[in-house]
Amino acid sequence: MPSTEKVDLRGAAATLLMTLYMRRLDARSRRPILGDPWAEPVWDRIEHDVHGLWQFTGDVSTIVCRAAILDGWTREFLSAEPAGQVLHLGCGLDSRPLRVGVPSTCRWVDVDQPEVMEVRRRLYDLPDSIEQVAGSVTDDGWWSAVDPTLPTLVVAEGLFMYVPAEAVHATVDRVVSGTPAATLAFDAVAPWTVRASRWTPTFRAVGTEFRWSWNPAEFAHRHPSLTERDDISIYDEVSLREPRVWLRPLLSAAGHVPAMQDAMRLHRFTTG
Numbered sequence: 587m588p589s590t591e592k593v594d595l596r597g598a599a600a601t602l603l604m605t606l607y608m609r610r611l612d613a614r615s616r617r618p619i620l621g622d623p624w625a626e627p628v629w630d631r632i633e634h635d636v637h638g639l640w641q642f643t644g645d646v647s648t649i650v651c652r653a654a655i656l657d658g659w660t661r662e663f664l665s666a667e668p669a670g671q672v673l674h675l676g677c678g679l680d681s682r683p684l685r686v687g688v689p690s691t692c693r694w695v696d697v698d699q700p701e702v703m704e705v706r707r708r709l710y711d712l713p714d715s716i717e718q719v720a721g722s723v724t725d726d727g728w729w730s731a732v733d734p735t736l737p738t739l740v741v742a743e744g745l746f747m748y749v750p751a752e753a754v755h756a757t758v759d760r761v762v763s764g765t766p767a768a769t770l771a772f773d774a775v776a777p778w779t780v781r782a783s784r785w786t787p788t789f790r791a792v793g794t795e796f797r798w799s800w801n802p803a804e805f806a807h808r809h810p811s812l813t814e815r816d817d818i819s820i821y822d823e824v825s826l827r828e829p830r831v832w833l834r835p836l837l838s839a840a841g842h843v844p845a846m847q848d849a850m851r852l853h854r855f856t857t858g
């Protein structure tokens with residue numbers, strides 16, 4: 587029986603427990619959407635003191651649907667650019683590099699804050715080819731791990747809403763100007779959710795809130811060399827993938843409420 591690990595995370599780092607908790611619930615369900623086989627064994631090894639995670643039970647389908655779409659976009663990149671490079675920013679305790687099957691010819695770099703990478707190293711036995719880089723995306727350090735000659739995918743799930751706007755744009759600029767061809771796949775939240783996040787009890791308890799929200803005109807203005815390939819409302823996707831078929835019409839109706847349409851969207855951009 588593998589030993590358990592004490593995980594003492596605060597601020598945005600603690601939110602990785604929420605997404606891992608939801609992936610585990612999905613994996614244990616009768617008809618999983620993502621079916622992450624690593625979520626339960628990793629979760630079972632964690633000792634933590636973040637209470638109230640049950641409050642996220644209603645968000646399981648949304649969060650694992652987001653992961654499934656980003657896995658799909660990652661697989662597409664790996665098959666188009668098997669000798670490229672993936673920057674998995676804000677990786678948390680996600681098993682994505684194991685789920686998507688990284689070809690040996692592709693570079694894969696996991697990046698998250700030092701306290702998270704320390705836990706990630708203890709809980710996952712990742713192949714040496716999956717590089718583990720400790721650093722905040724708001725700092726310069728992690729960029730030295732990036733190969734500037736390779737076509738690059740940035741996959742950032744549940745990250746940019748925790749990062750100040752200037753740092754989000756600087757990260758995008760860095761990848762766009764620092765690699766020969768870039769694809770960016772990420773989720774973004776609506777401005778009203780930033781206010782709502784301040785009242786989310788578990789966020790308050792760990793000391794975090796959303797800091798950046800989606801403004802399509804501003805993003806287009808700041809990054810004129812990027813072309814949007816996909817812009818998906820998570821509600822539209824969940825209403826198609828929700829295993830409880832009876833819930834689908836309700837989700838679809840909720841997704842037509844303008845505020846919900848934009849609550850969380852998945853974006854894929856490419857250079858050129």
Ligand SMILES: C[S@@+](CC[C@H](N)C(=O)[O-])C[C@H]1O[C@@H](n2cnc3c(N)ncnc32)[C@H](O)[C@@H]1O
Pocket residue numbers: 598599600601602605606675676677678679680697698699702721722723724742743744745748749
């Ligand atoms: C909601 S969790 C998502 C984790 C993982 N992507 C997943 O889907 O399970 C947010 C993650 O973003 C990371 N994060 C927040 N701010 C960051 C920063 N400035 N630099 C790097 N990672 C950051 C946190 O440490 C945490 O792991």
